[in-house]
Amino acid sequence: xxxxxxxxxxxxxxxxxxxxxxxxxxxxxxxxxxxxxxxxxxxxxxxxxxxxxxxxxxxxxxxxxxxxxxxxxxxxxxxxxxxxxxxxxxxxxxxxxx
Amino acid sequence: xxxxxxxxxxxxxxxxxxxxxxxxxxxxxxxxxxxxxxxxxxxxxxxxxxxxxxxxxxxxxxxxxxxxxxxxxxxxxxxxxxxxxxxxxxxxxxxxxxxxxxxxxxxxxxxxxxxxxxxxxxxxxxxxxxxxxxxxxxxxxxxxxxxxxxxxxxxxxxxxxxxxxxxxxxxxxxxxxxxxxxxxxxxxxxxxxxxxxxxxxxxxxxxxxxxxxxxxxxxxxxxxxxxxxxxxxxxxxxxxxxxxxxxxxxxxxxxxxxxxxxxxxxxxxxxxxxxxxxxxxxxxxxxxxxxxxxxxxxxxxxxxxxxxxxxxxxxxxxxxxxxxxxxxxxxxxxxxxxxxxxxxxxxxxxxxxxxxxxxxxxxxxxxxxxxxxxxxxxxxxxxxxxxxxxxxxxxxxxxxxxxxxxxxxxxxxxxxxxxxxxxxxxxxxxxxxxxxxxxxxxxxxxxxxxxxxxxxxxxxxxxxxxxxxxxxxxxxxxxxxxxxxxxxxxxxxxxxxxxxxxxxxxxxxxxxxxxxxxxxxxxxxxxxxxxxxxxxxxxxxxxxxxxxxxxxxxxxxxxxxxxxxxxxxxxxxxxxxxxxxxxxxxxxxxxxxxxxxxxxxxxxxxxxxxxxxxxxxxxxxxxxxxxxxxxxxxxxxx
Numbered sequence: 001x002x003x004x005x006x007x008x009x010x011x012x013x014x015x016x017x018x019x020x021x022x023x024x025x026x027x028x029x030x031x032x033x034x035x036x037x038x039x040x041x042x043x044x045x046x047x048x049x050x051x052x053x054x055x056x057x058x059x060x061x062x063x064x065x066x067x068x069x070x071x072x073x074x075x076x077x078x079x080x081x082x083x084x085x086x087x088x089x090x091x092x093x094x095x096x097x098x
Numbered sequence: 099x100x101x102x103x104x105x106x107x108x109x110x111x112x113x114x115x116x117x118x119x120x121x122x123x124x125x126x127x128x129x130x131x132x133x134x135x136x137x138x139x140x141x142x143x144x145x146x147x148x149x150x151x152x153x154x155x156x157x158x159x160x161x162x163x164x165x166x167x168x169x170x171x172x173x174x175x176x177x178x179x180x181x182x183x184x185x186x187x188x189x190x191x192x193x194x195x196x197x198x199x200x201x202x203x204x205x206x207x208x209x210x211x212x213x214x215x216x217x218x219x220x221x222x223x224x225x226x227x228x229x230x231x232x233x234x235x236x237x238x239x240x241x242x243x244x245x246x247x248x249x250x251x252x253x254x255x256x257x258x259x260x261x262x263x264x265x266x267x268x269x270x271x272x273x274x275x276x277x278x279x280x281x282x283x284x285x286x287x288x289x290x291x292x293x294x295x296x297x298x299x300x301x302x303x304x305x306x307x308x309x310x311x312x313x314x315x316x317x318x319x320x321x322x323x324x325x326x327x328x329x330x331x332x333x334x335x336x337x338x339x340x341x342x343x344x345x346x347x348x349x350x351x352x353x354x355x356x357x358x359x360x361x362x363x364x365x366x367x368x369x370x371x372x373x374x375x376x377x378x379x380x381x382x383x384x385x386x387x388x389x390x391x392x393x394x395x396x397x398x399x400x401x402x403x404x405x406x407x408x409x410x411x412x413x414x415x416x417x418x419x420x421x422x423x424x425x426x427x428x429x430x431x432x433x434x435x436x437x438x439x440x441x442x443x444x445x446x447x448x449x450x451x452x453x454x455x456x457x458x459x460x461x462x463x464x465x466x467x468x469x470x471x472x473x474x475x476x477x478x479x480x481x482x483x484x485x486x487x488x489x490x491x492x493x494x495x496x497x498x499x500x501x502x503x504x505x506x507x508x509x510x511x512x513x514x515x516x517x518x519x520x521x522x523x524x525x526x527x528x529x530x531x532x533x534x535x536x537x538x539x540x541x542x543x544x545x546x547x548x549x550x551x552x553x554x555x556x557x558x559x560x561x562x563x564x565x566x567x568x569x570x571x572x573x574x575x576x577x578x579x580x581x582x583x584x585x586x587x588x589x590x591x592x593x594x595x596x597x598x599x600x601x602x603x604x605x606x607x608x609x610x611x612x613x614x615x616x617x618x619x620x621x622x623x624x625x626x627x628x629x630x631x632x633x634x635x636x637x638x639x640x641x642x643x644x645x646x647x648x649x650x651x652x653x654x655x656x657x658x659x660x661x662x663x664x665x666x667x668x669x670x671x672x673x674x675x676x677x678x679x680x681x682x683x684x685x686x687x688x689x690x691x692x693x694x695x696x697x698x699x700x701x702x703x704x705x706x707x708x709x710x711x712x713x714x715x716x717x718x719x720x721x722x723x724x725x726x727x728x729x730x731x732x733x734x735x736x
Contacts, residue, residue: 020716090712097710
């Protein structure tokens with residue numbers, strides 16, 4: 001049974017990676033990151049049930065709290081980015097180009 | 099036997115604190131509202147005047163002690179201790195330093211007060227007083243220091259301040275060049291001083307490196323080291339006190355404001371070299387050869403500078419060369435081991451030279467910064483106080499009995515004669531005549547006859563009281579300072595010589611009455627001849643002479659500056675250019691540049707991965723983490 005859950009978790013995670021890598025809108029990239037976090041959460045909870053142990057649940061709750069905090073920060077950053085360039089295309093932000 | 103007194107440390111500290119306060123005040127008002135000159139002036143004068151009062155207290159404290167116990171010390175803190183070398187920030191007031199202290203602070207205070215009038219209206223008024231206080235503070239450290247190292251702190255301090263003040267009017271690049279010249283030439287001398295100190299430490303420094311310990315151990319010094327020390331220290335003195343071959347900076351130092359010239363020439367800086375030689379009399383007395391060198395260089399400098407002074411047209415340059423010449427006398431004095439005579443000439447010279455410079459400043463200010471004596475004339479009626487005070491100063495400088503300069507100069511010449519240095523004495527008498535000639539050439543051209551520049555003459559007016567009162571005080575000093583050391587032939591007691599005796603190692607020569615009369619007679623004769631030639635040539639109306647032939651050669655100071663430029667400065671610059679154009683780019687810089695180039699090339703290889711798009715960085719992260727987790731799982735044998 002648990003393999004199904006884990007498979008779903010891996011699929012969601014890969015979708016998240018795909019989103020981060022292929023999409024250019026900052027919002028979509030951000031949502032993809034959230035997707036990856038939740039995929040990891042699913043894995044924690046599933047394995048926690050398998051081992052009849054509360055550690056995974058605790059960790060999942062932690063991840064949610066961190067994700068919420070991160071969302072607050074990231075949204076603020078996105079607003080600033082928009083103010084700065086008037087656009088949310090990630091290709092515009094390429095200051096690190098060597 | 100020494101006594102410890104704490105207030106000794108405050109004497110240099112007060113002007114230094116004044117410099118700090120004034121400097122901070124000036125810096126804080128650089129941009130905005132100006133602080134009034136009155137506040138700067140009062141604050142600037144408080145430090146020197148209080149120092150003078152404390153110096154007087156030190157003097158009287160010493161006087162109340164028995165002659166052999168006149169040593170007051172104060173050790174502020176241990177500065178550094180390395181191996182045998184244990185140096186403390188200590189001060190020593192003995193008869194020699196207390197006498198220096200007294201007139202340095204006295205003349206220095208008067209110059210500060212005079213500056214309030216002279217510098218009025220200058221936009222850098224506050225800065226000027228801050229530098230002036232720093233100058234005096236450094237000089238007091240030099241005089242009061244209880245060892246060569248502390249003296250060196252003051253020695254460098256006055257060098258720095260002379261640089262700052264000579265290039266004070268820094269709008270004109272020429273003044274900055276003059277400041278640089280003073281600093282660089284002094285630096286050459288300082289090298290000699292440092293090496294001399296090192297040799298001295300090597301010789302007898304292990305048992306304490308302050309004057310009293312050195313004096314006690316002086317007899318351990320071997321002859322070759324003693325000679326080396328003396329000559330190297332004298333190199334330092336030639337730089338600071340403007341002797342051959344390093345005298346060239348002093349006439350250029352006239353670029354600074356006139357009170358600075360007075361301070362450099364009278365109270366601080368140039369007297370340091372003479373003081374230093376007298377301070378180390380316990381070494382010089384054992385090395386007669388070094389004394390000969392000092393005396394001959396001194397008297398030749400006196401001769402050379404007197405020749406230059408006879409042909410100058412700038413009032414301040416005339417006085418500058420007269421200072422170089424008088425310093426030559428002082429070195430001739432300390433060179434023939436008549437240390438007290440040399441120091442006494444420093445003492446009297448401080449009064450009349452400060453007076454002459456401040457008087458010249460008064461003339462220059464009255465004529466709106468005209469310094470060429472051939473544009474002056476007949477100012478006697480317009481500037482009566484300046485005229486009379488400068489006349490007194492001129493008589494003192496020229497060596498007219500009974501003014502201060504006559505007594506001190508005669509003491510030196512008599513000592514030279516009595517110790518058998520007839521050559522030095524003969525040149526000294528010749529220079530005395532030349533001194534009388536050029537001094538009165540200046541006074542007659544400036545104050546007598548008819549005006550050469552009518553418009554400037556009409557606008558001339560006497561200086562304010564804040565400037566004339568210091569002139570009057572200094573004039574009194576020039577008149578009476580000589581009475582402190584009247585020789586026995588005139589019924590005096592040579593009080594200064596006796597006062598200085600505990601600090602110095604000297605034997606007063608006894609040449610007999612005949613020699614004494616010969617010395618005095620020759621000096622008076624030289625004075626009379628010099629002044630009468632000047633009277634015949636310059637009281638009638640004369641204009642600026644043509645500079646031709648020998649006259650031109652003398653006017654341009656034998657082209658010594660040009661000679662130095664072509665022999666020393668130009669090759670040096672050439673070498674510098676060669677190094678900067680060949681050695682530096684191709685030999686020293688090339689490997690450094692090459693290593694930098696190598697790193698840049700390596701960087702180029704990695705540059706391609708830095709695309710700047712955040713998505714691609716995410717791909718790198720995924721790849722990297724995948725590889726990492728693969729490795730971890732492998733190692734855990736899942």
